[in-house]
Amino acid sequence: MNTVRISRQHPPRGRVTAGAPLAPLVWFKSGGAANILFEPADVEDLAIFMADISPDYPLLALGLGSNMIVRDGGWPGVVVRLGKAFAGVEQVDATTLRCGGGASGILVSSKARDAGIAGVEFLRSIPGTVGGFVRMNGGAYGREVKDVLVECDVVLRDGTRAMLTLDELGYTYRHSELPEGAVVVSATFRGEPGEAQAIQAEMDRIAAEREASQPLRSKTGGSTFKNPAGLKAWALIDAAGCRGLRKGDAQVSEKHCNFLLNLGSATSADIEALGDEVIEKVKAHSGVTLEWEIQRVGVKA
Secondary structure, three states: EEEEHOOOOOOOEEEEEEEEOOOOOOOOOOOOOOEEEEEEEOOHHHHHHHHOOOOOOOOEEOOOOEEEEOOOOOEEEEEOOOOHHHOOOOEEEEEEEEEEOOEEEHHHHHHHHHOOOOOOOEHHHOEEEEEHHHHHOEEEOOEEEHHHHEEEEEEEOHHHHHHEEOOHHOOOOOOOOOOOOEEEEEEEEEEEEOHHHHHHHHHHHHHHHHHHHHHOOOEEEHHHHHOOHHHHHHHHHHHHOOOOOEOEEEOOOOOOOOOOEEEOOOOOOHHHHHHHHHHHHHHHHHHOOOOOOOEEEOOOO
């Protein structure tokens, strides 16, 4: 395995772990190790680290690992994981929050409720962190990050800082033009005035609906495929006879067909192969080619 060459001119103040297993850090609980896992102490520490590492080595930002397959051969470079130092949420004005890249959707929506800010309740339903929301234009229940984002603060691959506006991110469905290798360290969201009780009621409604319709207590990766224009991925998968389809310990959820599950000891290869089989069956049945929403990263074993 190649090693990542890190300059010793500015030793990192955060935690650096060589050969770090990634399976415990992702929801599927499968996959290989990272050459280096870096958990920075703060933004300055991250910027110096990114400037010092060799530019030819891959870099991956990892949040809660909820929408990701890490392949069994692992990640051949650096994985950056933002911890508590990046999980703060502060109120900027009556309708605006500045949120750390490591803050969870539950925390952001709860802080918004406490501040009487409506419009970001949907983040309660996305099992990830602000950095991932911004990168993927995360969305649910009729809203997307593009509807509430003002700007985001990022550390670029060469270690420089940049503030990117909504327009500069070029959002489309579950996609942004965030520069390759950039790490989102904070984002500013703007909602609208609301009553805390009504905001909480909406959050409760969303939580109950998710609990009833999604396999939240399983080893899964969230929504697997993007919804084609005007269609629902789960309905196409169901119509193609894929509900409950298995490959080893990987299974298409019987509760929600757009979720893949690790029933126990599935490898990432099993999970990805099952997803590819679903794509083939849906294409054969309906003529529609599903696109992966889950990020698949790393090297196949």
